[in-house]
Amino acid sequence: METSSGKSSGMDPIADTTSFDVVIIGAGIVGAAAFRELCKYDLKVLLLDSLHDVGGDASRANSAILHGGFDPQPGTLMSIFNKQGVQLWFQWAQDLSIDVEWTGSLVLAFNDADIAEITRLYHNGKKVRVPVKFLGRDETLKREPVVNPEVRASLYAPVSGIIDPFQAVIGLVGNGLKNGGQLMLDTEVTNLRKSPDGYITVQTNHGELRTKVVVNAAGLNAHHIMHMAGEDWFSIHPRRGQYFILDKNVGNLVRHVVFRAPTPKGKGVLVSRTTHGNLLIGPTAEDLTEPDRRTTAEGLAEVLEGAKHLVPFPYERYAIAQYAGLRAIGSVDDFVVQHSKTMEGLVNAAGIKSPGLTAAPGIAQELVKLVADLLPLEEKKNFDPYFEFPPILRELPFADREKLIDEDPAYGHMVCRCELVTEGEIKSVLKMQPAASDLDGIKRRVRATAGRCQGGFCTPRIIDILSRELNLSYDQITKFGRNSKLIYGDNRRGDE
Numbered sequence: 001m002e003t004s005s006g007k008s009s010g011m012d013p014i015a016d017t018t019s020f021d022v023v024i025i026g027a028g029i030v031g032a033a034a035f036r037e038l039c040k041y042d043l044k045v046l047l048l049d050s051l052h053d054v055g056g057d058a059s060r061a062n063s064a065i066l067h068g069g070f071d072p073q074p075g076t077l078m079s080i081f082n083k084q085g086v087q088l089w090f091q092w093a094q095d096l097s098i099d100v101e102w103t104g105s106l107v108l109a110f111n112d113a114d115i116a117e118i119t120r121l122y123h124n125g126k127k128v129r130v131p132v133k134f135l136g137r138d139e140t141l142k143r144e145p146v147v148n149p150e151v152r153a154s155l156y157a158p159v160s161g162i163i164d165p166f167q168a169v170i171g172l173v174g175n176g177l178k179n180g181g182q183l184m185l186d187t188e189v190t191n192l193r194k195s196p197d198g199y200i201t202v203q204t205n206h207g208e209l210r211t212k213v214v215v216n217a218a219g220l221n222a223h224h225i226m227h228m229a230g231e232d233w234f235s236i237h238p239r240r241g242q243y244f245i246l247d248k249n250v251g252n253l254v255r256h257v258v259f260r261a262p263t264p265k266g267k268g269v270l271v272s273r274t275t276h277g278n279l280l281i282g283p284t285a286e287d288l289t290e291p292d293r294r295t296t297a298e299g300l301a302e303v304l305e306g307a308k309h310l311v312p313f314p315y316e317r318y319a320i321a322q323y324a325g326l327r328a329i330g331s332v333d334d335f336v337v338q339h340s341k342t343m344e345g346l347v348n349a350a351g352i353k354s355p356g357l358t359a360a361p362g363i364a365q366e367l368v369k370l371v372a373d374l375l376p377l378e379e380k381k382n383f384d385p386y387f388e389f390p391p392i393l394r395e396l397p398f399a400d401r402e403k404l405i406d407e408d409p410a411y412g413h414m415v416c417r418c419e420l421v422t423e424g425e426i427k428s429v430l431k432m433q434p435a436a437s438d439l440d441g442i443k444r445r446v447r448a449t450a451g452r453c454q455g456g457f458c459t460p461r462i463i464d465i466l467s468r469e470l471n472l473s474y475d476q477i478t479k480f481g482r483n484s485k486l487i488y489g490d491n492r493r494g495d496e
Helices: 029-038 077-095 112-128 137-143 165-178 219-228 297-310 356-372 398-407 423-431 439-446 459-470
Strands: 006-008 018-025 045-048 105-109 133-136 153-157 161-163 182-184 189-194 200-204 207-216 236-246 257-260 270-273 279-282 319-330 336-339 346-350 414-416
Touching: 018 029, 018 200, 029 045, 029 165, 029 207, 029 346, 029 356, 045 165, 077 112, 077 356, 105 112, 105 137, 112 133, 112 153, 133 137, 137 153, 161 165, 165 182, 165 356, 165 439, 189 219, 207 219, 207 356, 219 236, 219 319, 219 346, 236 297, 257 297, 270 297, 279 297, 336 356, 346 356, 414 423, 414 459, 423 439, 423 459, 439 459
Parallel strands: 006 182, 018 045, 018 207, 045 182, 105 257, 207 346
Antiparallel strands: 105 153, 133 153, 189 200, 200 207, 236 279, 236 319, 257 270, 270 279, 336 346
16 A cells, blocks of 8 residues: 555555554544644654545535534533634635635524524623624514514524535645645554554554554544444444535525524524535434435425425425435534543544534644644644645636646536536546545536536546546446446446
């Protein structure tokens, strides 16, 4: 397995044990943020994940919201890191070219119980010093005219917004790689073992790694990593959230992120724009015993009912996609960000449910402090805080588009007509770090297959590009790695 700076597929076995200062397990938003922050120091840092791409689980299937910080109970890690995270995202989004829009949010109240709840949230916000304002019915309708006219009051939080969660993970990992970090994908951790020399041996499906510190940011599997270290006091179960994505022609239905007053299971169904210009409604909150990422007729009906109660609208007419994501619900009602109780050198970031995306920068900085308890940290003198994505043709001025096409005619070959993605853009993300290597990886980086036809027109052309550029046969190309093949066999070869 190659471990040089950049992307390693994780497909080849490790020939010899490789040593690191820090191994981060999990390339979701928390692991990616920790990776970027630790790469500020003179450390040999490895980020690994069991999936085929970064940000492949909870970080890809969520509400894409930056929360205002008024919801978590004051004094909890969720509250502390939510507030820190919002403040940090202002700078991180600029440094890493991540799309963020500070739209503000409204939490709607329709009855006495809802009003009591948003009053509690108002006092939460005041206690932790985040900006919130209580609005009456008229002020609410003036700010968001399309909400249900039965609304009685709302809580307005101006420092809330929407973010591209794919860009967030890719930008953080890309910046870490740029600053000397290393990445291994398709690499599953199967055991941890403390060695007599103080190192931790990380056993994987491709061999062993040695490291001074392990950061456990494994999302839904974080408790399994803890159990490998003999830490059995904590458990996680998945909570499924189902969503609809609507066409861009109704993307401006609302100006804000619109919530219902929350319940013990979460913030309920929301209605929101996305940074890509679509409309998003969801999620449900279904506690499961085992991971199940399928959508259901019952769950999607619940989403529609909840969204229509907030903002009456015929959503089903404009739906172009549906999906389900899983949140990691821990056995304690707070984030777990601390040293392991049983294995020195293991640092856990577990049970990172909502507002985990918002809180990730704050969690990452806390993880750096915990690593500093175990290792001396010396800042790199040449750390580069910036990351640029390859150019997106549709976002460029006309003169810049023409120049790019002159330099590389592939930018003049349209592949995805819904999202206006060219062959040049697809080729560019196959070469960037971290690189795309499957259909979903391309989708997350340049939006091909994410439009109205959901890949009906462009998928065959993208398969052709992947085959040519990565030197793969058609039946080696996948949707999201592993066994998610798009083509099984070739009837020209007589395959059955």
